[in-house]
Amino acid sequence: MPTSLIEGNSLLAIDIGAVTTRAAFFDVVEGRYRFIGIGQSPTTSNAPVRNAMFGVQLAIENLQTMIGRSLMDDDGQLTTPSQPDGSGVDGMVTTLSLGPPISTLIVGLLPEVSLKSIESLAHTTYSHVVDSIILNDPRPAGEQVDAIVHFSPELVLIAGGVDGGATHSIQNILEIIGLGAYLLPESKRPVVLYAGNKQLARDVQASLSNIASGVSISPNIRPSLDMEDLAPAQRELANLVVNIRQRQMPELDEVRILSGGIILPSSYAQGRMVRFLSSYFGSGQGVLSVDVGASAISMAASFGGDLHLNVFPHLGLGEALANLLDHTALDDIVRWLARDIPSDTVRDYLYQKSVYPGVIPATKDELAIEQAIVRQNLIVAARLMLQRLPVSLRRPDGLLPPLEPILAGGAAITGAGSRAQKLLMLLDGLQPAGISTLALDQNNLLAMLGASAEANSLLPVHVIDSGALAYLATVISPVSNAAYGTPIVRARLIRDDGSEMTSEVKMGDLQVLPLESRQTARLQLRPLQRADVGLGSGRAGEVEVTGSSLGVVIDARGRPLRLPGDPVKRRDLAKKWLTTLGD
Amino acid sequence: MLASITHILPLTTVVRRRLLPVEGRVLARLGQKVLPSDVVADATVGRSHLIIDIAQTLRIPPQNVAASVKIKKGQKINKDEVIAETTGMFAREVRSPVEGRMVALGGGKVIFEMGGSIFELAAGIPGVVTEIIPDRGVVIRSAGAVIQGLWGNGRLETGLLASVMESPDEILDPARLDVSARGLIILGGYADNPAVIKNASDLLVRGLILSSISPALLPLARQAPFPIISIDGFGRRPMNTTAYKLLSTNIKREVSLNAEIYGRLTGTRPEVFIPLPVSQEPAEPRDIETFAPGQIVRVINLTRPAQIGTLVQLRANPVTLPNGLKTRAAGVSLESGEQIIVPLTNLEVLG
Numbered sequence: 043m044p045t046s047l048i049e050g051n052s053l054l055a056i057d058i059g060a061v062t063t064r065a066a067f068f069d070v071v072e073g074r075y076r077f078i079g080i081g082q083s084p085t086t087s088n089a090p091v092r093n094a095m096f097g098v099q100l101a102i103e104n105l106q107t108m109i110g111r112s113l114m115d116d117d118g119q120l121t122t123p124s125q126p127d128g129s130g131v132d133g134m135v136t137t138l139s140l141g142p143p144i145s146t147l148i149v150g151l152l153p154e155v156s157l158k159s160i161e162s163l164a165h166t167t168y169s170h171v172v173d174s175i176i177l178n179d180p181r182p183a184g185e186q187v188d189a190i191v192h193f194s195p196e197l198v199l200i201a202g203g204v205d206g207g208a209t210h211s212i213q214n215i216l217e218i219i220g221l222g223a224y225l226l227p228e229s230k231r232p233v234v235l236y237a238g239n240k241q242l243a244r245d246v247q248a249s250l251s252n253i254a255s256g257v258s259i260s261p262n263i264r265p266s267l268d269m270e271d272l273a274p275a276q277r278e279l280a281n282l283v284v285n286i287r288q289r290q291m292p293e294l295d296e297v298r299i300l301s302g303g304i305i306l307p308s309s310y311a312q313g314r315m316v317r318f319l320s321s322y323f324g325s326g327q328g329v330l331s332v333d334v335g336a337s338a339i340s341m342a343a344s345f346g347g348d349l350h351l352n353v354f355p356h357l358g359l360g361e362a363l364a365n366l367l368d369h370t371a372l373d374d375i376v377r378w379l380a381r382d383i384p385s386d387t388v389r390d391y392l393y394q395k396s397v398y399p400g401v402i403p404a405t406k407d408e409l410a411i412e413q414a415i416v417r418q419n420l421i422v423a424a425r426l427m428l429q430r431l432p433v434s435l436r437r438p439d440g441l442l443p444p445l446e447p448i449l450a451g452g453a454a455i456t457g458a459g460s461r462a463q464k465l466l467m468l469l470d471g472l473q474p475a476g477i478s479t480l481a482l483d484q485n486n487l488l489a490m491l492g493a494s495a496e497a498n499s500l501l502p503v504h505v506i507d508s509g510a511l512a513y514l515a516t517v518i519s520p521v522s523n524a525a526y527g528t529p530i531v532r533a534r535l536i537r538d539d540g541s542e543m544t545s546e547v548k549m550g551d552l553q554v555l556p557l558e559s560r561q562t563a564r565l566q567l568r569p570l571q572r573a574d575v576g577l578g579s580g581r582a583g584e585v586e587v588t589g590s591s592l593g594v595v596i597d598a599r600g601r602p603l604r605l606p607g608d609p610v611k612r613r614d615l616a617k618k619w620l621t622t623l624g625d
Numbered sequence: 626m627l628a629s630i631t632h633i634l635p636l637t638t639v640v641r642r643r644l645l646p647v648e649g650r651v652l653a654r655l656g657q658k659v660l661p662s663d664v665v666a667d668a669t670v671g672r673s674h675l676i677i678d679i680a681q682t683l684r685i686p687p688q689n690v691a692a693s694v695k696i697k698k699g700q701k702i703n704k705d706e707v708i709a710e711t712t713g714m715f716a717r718e719v720r721s722p723v724e725g726r727m728v729a730l731g732g733g734k735v736i737f738e739m740g741g742s743i744f745e746l747a748a749g750i751p752g753v754v755t756e757i758i759p760d761r762g763v764v765i766r767s768a769g770a771v772i773q774g775l776w777g778n779g780r781l782e783t784g785l786l787a788s789v790m791e792s793p794d795e796i797l798d799p800a801r802l803d804v805s806a807r808g809l810i811i812l813g814g815y816a817d818n819p820a821v822i823k824n825a826s827d828l829l830v831r832g833l834i835l836s837s838i839s840p841a842l843l844p845l846a847r848q849a850p851f852p853i854i855s856i857d858g859f860g861r862r863p864m865n866t867t868a869y870k871l872l873s874t875n876i877k878r879e880v881s882l883n884a885e886i887y888g889r890l891t892g893t894r895p896e897v898f899i900p901l902p903v904s905q906e907p908a909e910p911r912d913i914e915t916f917a918p919g920q921i922v923r924v925i926n927l928t929r930p931a932q933i934g935t936l937v938q939l940r941a942n943p944v945t946l947p948n949g950l951k952t953r954a955a956g957v958s959l960e961s962g963e964q965i966i967v968p969l970t971n972l973e974v975l976g
Contacts, residue, residue, distance in 0.1 A: 084627055084970075089892020090912035091627070100627070142890070184675040187736070191674070217732055224729055225674070225736075227648050290890075361889065386839075387928055390860025393840045394927050397775050397858055397887065400629075401925050401971050402952060408927050409948040459949045 051132030052124050053501060054113065055490035056101070056297070057308060058094055058138040060337035060360050061085055061400045062453065065101035066490050067109055067131070068501055075504035080485050081105030084400060087140050087291055094140065095293045120300055135493040136301040138294070139308040139337045141287050143170035143355040147195040147232070149219060151177045151202035151211055156238065159263045159270050160201035162430060163237065166276050166351040167283050167307055168338055169197065175218065177202075177211050183218055190222025196286050198223075198232045198254070199279070200246070203239030205265045212242055216249055223253045231255045233282050237263045237275040255289070258282055273349070280310040304496045308333075309340040311492030313351040315502065316449075318495065320344035322506065325446040328435070331488060332423075332472065334416055334452035336360030336399045339423045343445070345435055352427045357419040359412075359454050360399030363392045366415070370422050377605050378414035378470060380616035383407055388414070402457075409459055413467050416454050420471025441475040441521065441601050444576065448474060449511060451483030462623035465514050465592055475521050475601050476576020477585055480514040515592040518565070521601045522573035526550045530573040530598055534566040535587075545596070552622050553596045557589030565594060592623055626953065628916045629973040631923060632773045633867045636901060638909045639771055640755070644762035645746050646670065653763050655756070659748040661783040661881045665763045672741035675723055679709045680733025682719050687733025694730060701726050708735060749781050750881045751900045768906055770875065770899040772856065772868045776838065777884030777895025780852035784831030786880045786899075788812040788873055793836060794863035794930075799824045806830050810882050812872050815861045816842055822849050832882040834872065834897055836864030852884035854895045862930045865923060866960065867975055875899050914974050916955060922972045924957060924965070933975065934959040940966070 052069040063085045067078045081104030086097035099118055106113050112129040115121050121130030146169040150157030157176055164171050172193040175186055198219055202212040223231050234254040236246040243259045251257045260275040284305050288294045298305045306314075312331055320329040328345040338355040356362050356369055367389070376385045391411045395401065403409040428436060435443050450456070450468055458464060468480055487510055491502040522530045531547040535555045547553055557563050565587045572580040587594050599619075606612045649668020653659060679694065680687040693709045696702060702721045710718035725739035752767030787809040789801040795814030802811065802824040810832040811825070817839035825833055832852040837859060846853045856868050864872075881898040888894075892912075914920070916939060924932040938956040944966055945951050952968040959965060 086627065088889040090630070092890075092892070096627075182676075184673065184736075187674045187676065188672075191672075217734075221674075221676070221729060221731075221736060225738075383928075386860065389840055391927050393859035398925055398927070398971075401927060402950060402968050403948060404926065404946055404950075404968060404971055405928065406948045409950065411928070457950065463949075 051498070053494055053498060054102070054120070054131045054134045055487075055494055056098055056134065056136040056301070057486065057490050058085055058087070058098065058136065058140050058297075059308070059335055060140050060358070063094070063097040063101045064486060064490075065098070065105040066485065066487060067105055067111075067113070068494065068505060074508065075498075075501045076508050077485065077487060077505050077510050079105060079109040081108050085140055093293045094291055095296055098297065133497050134301045135304040135490070135497055136297050137306050137308040137311045137489040137493045138284070138287060139168060139335060141168070141290060141337075142361075143168050144197050144283060144286055145170055145172045145193060145195045146197045146199060147172060147190065147193065148174045149176075149198060149200040149202070149215055150174070151215075155267065156201040156203070156264050159272070160199045160237065162270070163201075163263060163272050163275050163279060164199055165353060165430065166272065166313070167279055167309060167353055168355050169353075170355060175215060177215065186218050187222045187225065190219070191225050194226055194230050195232045197282065198234045200234065200236045201238045201263050203242065203262075204267060205240050205262050207239055209239060209242050209245070212238055213245065216246060220249055220253050223250070233286060234258070235260060235275065235278055235282055237261070237278075256282070256285065276310065276313070276351070280307050283307045283310075302497070304493055306493045306496075308489040309338070309342070309351060309353045311489040312340055313342040313349050313492070314495060315488050315492035316342040317344045317347055317349045318492075318502065319449075319506070320347055322503070323447065327444040327446040329447060329449070330442070330445040330472075331449040331451070331483070332420065332468075333483075333486075333488070334359060334419070334450070334454045339419055341423055341427045343427065343431070345443070350427070350431055350435075352423070352430060354423045354426065357423050359395070359415065359419070361396050363415070364396035366392055366419070370418055375414050375418045377612060378417045378616070379410050380613055380620060381407055381410045382609075382613060383411060387411070412454060413458060413463060416458075416467055417471040420468070421473070424472055437475070439521065439601070442472060444476050445474060445478055447479040447481050448472065449481050449483055449488065451486045451488055453486070456482050456484045456486065460625050461514065461592055462620055462625035465517075465595070466619055466623060468514075469517065469519075469597055470603065473519070473601055473603055474517065475519050476574065477516070477518055479516050482512040482514055483510075484512045485510070513588065513590055515590045515595050516587045517595045517597050518567065518575055519597045519601060520547070520569060520573045520575045522549055522569075522571055522598075524549045524571040524573065528571060530569065530571050531575055531596065532568040532570065533596060535563050535594065536566070537561060537563040547596050547598045549598055550600065551596070551598045552619050553598070554593040554622060554624070555596065556593045557587065559590050561589040563587055563589065563594070595623070626916055626969050628914045628920070630910075630912060630914060631973050631975055632771050632896075632910050633865070633871060633975050634910055635770050635871055636768070636903070636907050637771055638766065638768050638907050639750065639898060640764060640766050640909065641750060642758070642762060642764050643746055643749055644758065646744065648760040649744070651757055651759065651761070651763060653748070653754045653757070655754055657754045658752070659754060659765060660751050661747060661749055663748045664745045665748050665754070666746040666761070668744050668746075669741040670744045672738045674728075675725065675737045675739060676734050677708070677719065677722075677737070678734050679719055683709060683711050683717050685711060690733045691730060694735060696727050698727055698730060702737065747781060749883045750898050767898070767900055768903045769901040770871055771910075772871055772897040774854040774856040774895040774897070775858040775887065776855040777886055778846050778849060778853045779884060779886050780832075780849070781881075781883045781885070782810070782831045782852050783879060783881045784808065784810040786810050786812060786872070786876055786878055788876050790814050790836075790864075790869075790873070793866060793869040795836075796861070797821050797835065802828055802830065804828065810834065810880055812876070814864070815839075817861070819845055822846060826850060832884070834882065836869075837862040852882045854882060854884045854897065857931055865931050866933055867921070872897065910976060914976070916969060916972065916974070921975045922957060923975055924959075924967050925971045925973060932959050934965075936972070937964070
């Protein structure tokens with residue numbers, strides 16, 4: 043196991059979100075790192091304060107109260123390193139997801155090759171792609187320049203050409219980028235990331251460094267036609283995103299200094315952690331982490347260390363809600379409501395919440411609407427993520443590939459109502475197939491742990507070991523084409539104490555097999571009608587399962603889940619499902 | 626906990642930055658008294674560009690182009706004017722295909738900037754220019770009543786305030802917008818009928834102050850040639866009583882309606898400003914407050930009308946809401962006398 047030069051030291055992790063700033067404290071207890079506590083405050087980067095540091099300070103103050111330990115001196119300055127009296131902290135790391143999506147211009151040679159790869163790179167962070175330029179762009183060069191001036195992108199991502207390939211084509215495009223950037227006021231010139239043919243890297247530096255706000259070079263994301271490698275460019279992009287945020291919010295310079303330079307976009311840090319967890323859990327399947335935040339939904343899936351990170355700012359539960367109906371139909375949100383709420387009320391909620399992203403649902407109706415939005419946004423996000431996965435990882439039926447475990451974070455999920463509501467929201471939104479373990483990142487630590495790994499490689503391991511993730515339930519989701527009401531699985535649960543229960547699961551059922559928290563059992567699954575319980579079509583088998591307050595759940599409602607057209611039946615069914623899970 | 630604030634004040638001093646969308650010329654002077662309609666800055670927007678490959682046309686190496694170009698950067702050029710030429714036996718020339726201005730030369734090419742329109746930035750409120758922001762705009766200071774809203778269509782106008790509302794919870798009936806509304810800024814209720822926008826446009830009203838607006842009406846409202854402000858947001862919501870009382874007691878006064886788009890980062894908000902004569906400048910409103918008993922607060926509900934009340938107690942421990950959520954909260958005494966518990970995140974201070 044790798045060790046760290048600063049192991050044994052305490053760490054303060056700050057996460058500055060669009061709505062909430064969190065400060066988490068980690069320290070060594072009995073020779074192992076532990077999560078000690080968390081404090082939070084509203085994020086203060088917006089008017090009237092317009093200084094994110096204020097929120098950071100408030101979050102640390104709340105943390106101090108929570109853990110009964112002083113981390114700052116009387117002037118509000120962080121005390122580093124920790125003192126013999128127990129005050130202070132040895133290190134700090136920061137993640138951030140605040141700020142509007144970064145307006146991004148993507149540039150490539152061929153639409154299906156380099157442009158597609160650079161677009162995938164753009165989707166790994168909080169970006170909004172405003173335009174794209176390609177080799178055979180139908181617009182005259184002047185119009186391409188107009189577009190750059192019009193959109194005034196904060197970030198330009200360029201790919202193109204395989205290593206060792208022709209350079210002339212990309213040079214022509216670089217000229218247009220340079221001209222466009224030159225015509226913008228100096229304060230608005232974009233930052234450029236070049237991730238194309240490495241033979242051109244020096245030319246790119248030479249031609250754009252005096253014009254752009256900054257030029258970064260990363261290894262080619264498309265070194266050959268049949269190979270895509272986004273990882274090195276993702277790291278460069280993470281740095282650039284932080285630089286752009288610092289330009290927008292100069293106070294982040296102070297955060298960077300306090301963090302010893304370890305300041306990362308939350309989604310990038312989340313991705314790092316998920317990649318680590320895929321080897322940590324060693325399930326042989328993918329690991330998925332979903333974060334539902336005000337600024338975006340982030341989905342990070344890692345398969346054998348191969349990370350697929352997607353950030354969806356348009357599906358965030360904050361200001362983006364005003365435009366959500368551009369991406370999904372109102373009826374598709376309303377269909378998830380277990381309560382009779384007019385669709386106009388749901389529509390008005392979206393707009394009102396976009397003005398007040400920090401407001402929480404105060405009534406049962408409001409909570410029901412919020413959870414319906416989360417469900418639908420997860421469906422849209424999962425669909426987009428699946429489209430962007432390599433063909434080798436996609437299932438022919440369009441469902442999620444095997445994922446073990448699925449981790450969920452973000453206040454909309456972790457802070458929402460009962461455990462049954464949380465689980466059902468995730469099952470409805472993600473619709474996993476086969477055998478999945480669902481867990482909650484209940485303190486929203488995952489990104490902070492991903493960043494902390496840069497300072498201390500042991501810390502995330504110990505903290506995960508200590509139970510920082512809250513186990514929600516093991517869920518078996520059979521996939522079958524059988525008619526509604528047809529038996530598709532026979533399940534036999536054999537508990538460690540020798541007690542047993544058997545159950546026949548019919549298509550359309552949602553069943554709970556009671557198993558106390560922390561108890562383990564063997565679950566024998568015998569599919570009927572060639573149903574696939576995650577072991578292959580029609581294949582029977584036995585898995586070890588752990589209990590939770592929700593028991594072991596068999597979700598045979600169908601994949602994809604189809605809801606009745608009749609609203610009354612639909613609501614009755616939704617209520618029944620919640621009741622089944624104990625809500 | 627830090628409180629968000631909405632300003633609804635009968636008399637205060639406002640300080641407003643008025644900025645161009647792009648760099649341009651500032652026309653106002655420091656200390657100048659301005660009227661709402663005075664243009665304080667202007668800029669050219671929406672220019673297009675044309676790239677001419679001089680090297681290719683003249684068949685010379687790119688590095689020789691600079692010597693052949695007859696115009697300077699920034700120079701205005703008429704259509705058909707010679708912009709570059711070579712001499713000798715095989716002399717060639719390049720004429721400008723457009724009227725424009727040369728903005729760059731490099732790589733054997735020249736770039737022309739063409740067209741565009743002048744954007745004029747109006748002062749928006751009457752007052753005194755207290756700061757010049759070079760190339761971008763001005764800061765104006767003024768005294769009067771201010772009512773901030775939640776949504777605006779981006780336009781700005783001044784005019785006399787008239788009301789077609791008899792109570793804060795009215796639906797604005799398009800028929801109420803008759804000829805008597807012509808040229809006025811109208812205080813209306815909840816708008817959900819496209820005929821409201823159409824009638825107001827036909828009557829050349831100067832602006833609409835709505836209690837709330839249906840999201841279905843937003844595309845039309847954005848196209849309206851006059852400013853529209855929604856004070857309390859979206860869906861059927863009555864106008865909050867504080868704003869309603871203040872607006873309805875200022876009928877027939879000249880008001881400035883700045884339906885600026887709500888910018889959370891910058892703090893720009895749509896607002897109604899009613900300039901008032903003062904002998905002594907009133908205090909500026911507080912922009913940063915933490916929650917404390919005695920504050921007048923607006924209870925924000927996402928599916929029900931907002932309520933106004935007085936914060937009476939900050940709860941020391943988190944409370945569990947009827948929907949099961951646990952959160953920090955405060956006790957609020959509503960105008961009706963009812964006492965309720967409200968999450969702190971769902972309160973904003975009015976002041």
